[in-house]
Amino acid sequence: MNEEGKVIAHVVPFRVLVGIWFALVLLTVITVAATRVDLGSANLWVALFIAGIKASLVGLYFMHLRYDAPFNALVLIGSLLFVVLFVGLALLDTVHYQSEMIPGYAPAMEQR
Amino acid sequence: MNGEAAHLAHHFDTEEQQAASSKLGMWLFLATEILLFGGLFCAYAVYRGNHPDVFVYAHRFLDVPLGALNTLVLITSSLTMALAVRAAQLGKQKLLVAMLSLTLAGAFVFLGIKFIEYEHKWKHGLLWGERYQSQLHYGEAESEEGGTEEAPPSGEGAAPPIERSTFPPAAVGPRGLATGDREAAAEHGPAVEPEKVQLFFGVYFAMTGLHALHVIAGMVVIGWILVRARRGQFGKDYFTPVDLAGLYWHLVDLIWIFLFPLLYLIH
Numbered sequence: 083m084n085e086e087g088k089v090i091a092h093v094v095p096f097r098v099l100v101g102i103w104f105a106l107v108l109l110t111v112i113t114v115a116a117t118r119v120d121l122g123s124a125n126l127w128v129a130l131f132i133a134g135i136k137a138s139l140v141g142l143y144f145m146h147l148r149y150d151a152p153f154n155a156l157v158l159i160g161s162l163l164f165v166v167l168f169v170g171l172a173l174l175d176t177v178h179y180q181s182e183m184i185p186g187y188a189p190a191m192e193q194r
Numbered sequence: 195m196n197g198e199a200a201h202l203a204h205h206f207d208t209e210e211q212q213a214a215s216s217k218l219g220m221w222l223f224l225a226t227e228i229l230l231f232g233g234l235f236c237a238y239a240v241y242r243g244n245h246p247d248v249f250v251y252a253h254r255f256l257d258v259p260l261g262a263l264n265t266l267v268l269i270t271s272s273l274t275m276a277l278a279v280r281a282a283q284l285g286k287q288k289l290l291v292a293m294l295s296l297t298l299a300g301a302f303v304f305l306g307i308k309f310i311e312y313e314h315k316w317k318h319g320l321l322w323g324e325r326y327q328s329q330l331h332y333g334e335a336e337s338e339e340g341g342t343e344e345a346p347p348s349g350e351g352a353a354p355p356i357e358r359s360t361f362p363p364a365a366v367g368p369r370g371l372a373t374g375d376r377e378a379a380a381e382h383g384p385a386v387e388p389e390k391v392q393l394f395f396g397v398y399f400a401m402t403g404l405h406a407l408h409v410i411a412g413m414v415v416i417g418w419i420l421v422r423a424r425r426g427q428f429g430k431d432y433f434t435p436v437d438l439a440g441l442y443w444h445l446v447d448l449i450w451i452f453l454f455p456l457l458y459l460i461h
Contacts, residue, residue, distance in 0.1 A: 091213060091437075093283045094276065103273040110265050114258065117459045129455035136451050144276045145444045146437075151214060154221045161225035165232035172236050176243040 092149040102143045109136050201432040213434050220438045224445050227408075231449050234401045238456060241393050251387065252394035253460040255320050255329070257311060261458040264307050265450060271300030272447040275416075279440045282433035287426060290436070294420040297443065301413045308406055315395070322399050326392035398457055405453060408446050415439050 113132045121128060142148040147155045206212040242249045278293035314320075319327025419439045422428065428436055 091210075091283065093280055096277070096280070099273060099276050099280065103269065106269045106272075107266060110262060110269065113455055113459065114262050117258075117461065120461070122461075125459075125461040129459055130452075133452050133455055137448050140272060140444055140448055140451070144272050144447075145441055150217065154218060157218070157221045157225050158228075161228040165228060165235070168229075168232055169236045169239050173239055173243060176240050 092146070094143060094146070094149070098143060102139050105139055106136055109139075209431065213437075216434045216438060217441070220441050224441060227445055227449075231401075231404070234397075234404065235452070235456075238397050238401065241397055245388070245390060245393055247388045248391055248394050249460050252320075252391050252398075253458065255315070255318075256398070256458050257314075258458050260307055260311055261454055264304050265454045267300050267304050267307070268447045268450050271297045271304070272444050274300065275440045275443045279433065279436050282423070282428045282436040283430065285430040287423065287428070290423050290428060291420065294416055294423055294436075298413060298416050298420065301409055301416070304409060305406065308402065320395055321392070322396035323392055326395060328387060329391070330387050401453055401457065405446070405449055408449070412439075412443050412446050415442060 109132055113129055116128055116132070117125065119125075141155075141158060147158065202209055202212060206215065274293045274296040278290055278297060281287075281289035281293055318329070319325070320329070321327075416439055419435055422435065
């Protein structure tokens with residue numbers, strides 16, 4: 083029980099929810115603005131990093147993970163780990179054999 | 195309002211345990227959804243890794259302001275959904291109905307914007323696989339009748355198959371071609387169209403299409419929850435369906451949060 087007389091679960095304060103929303107909007111603006119700055123290949127990682135922060139905010143506060151039993155968060159993190167495994171192992175193959183796949187066509191690799 | 199025990203299934207000891215179990219079940223489902231989209235993200239990663247020129251070239255056809263607007267729309271609908279759950283927890287039925295309605299409205303707006311984007315692509319032949327029509331005339335429109343290596347596709351409907359450009363892909367071939375305006379070419383990217391641009395649009399439509407299907411499914415769920423809320427079926431002692439619908443909707447938002455930069459904000 084908390085002070086609002088709730089029986090079952092924690093209620094996220096209104097101010098917190100709106101604050102998180104505002105942070106998400108701000109981060110979206112930053113993401114778009116960051117594409118104007120040329121950081122080469124780092125642009126992708128910056129965008130993904132900001133997206134990760136946004137995802138964490140949504141997960142922790144909108145989806146209650148901050149206040150829930152930790153096992154729920156474990157399920158989420160576990161699934162993300164498997165996605166990383168999935169994509170990572172697939173990518174091991176990707177750029178490596180490129181120059182041998184189609185002769186003369188390997189835009190991602192240095193031309194020899 | 196029903197008594198506490200009315201919602202408690204016989205195999206649970208307490209309401210708290212029942213609610214916690216429901217939530218865990220929902221999270222396990224969300225994990226499967228994450229893996230589902232993970233498969234498509236994997237396809238994106240592999241295709242982009244093998245054909246970066248295609249992605250750099252083709253993403254320019256996407257409308258970044260519309261994509262950003264859609265991102266904000268979904269983020270806001272996530273807020274209204276979280277506020278709906280909060281309203282249910284506090285037993286505020288009118289507020290609950292209002293917040294659910296706003297969430298639903300946000301979803302409509304999202305699909306509306308998506309429809310506008312899809313329609314534009316359909317009109318210009320920016321589609322998947324064999325339906326893709328060469329966009330070589332795109333660079334010409336920017337630089338007033340520049341080089342015309344190939345006949346531009348005729349308006350709507352059946353255009354004769356365009357002969358593929360024989361120039362090598364942008365990473366290897368000369369940058370920009372015979373438009374007479376090097377700066378415009380450099381700014382708008384290669385006037386030479388890489389091969390296999392349809393790869394990008396295949397990935398684009400598969401990912402945003404599957405996401406849109408999930409938005410539609412979410413709208414059905416939220417619509418049903420809205421009907422139940424208006425019947426007064428949720429309150430301080432029982433709001434689990436609202437909670438679970440909220441989790442699903444936040445996941446839909448989460449997926450778009452990653453789709454947006456990966457598809458719209460490529461460099």
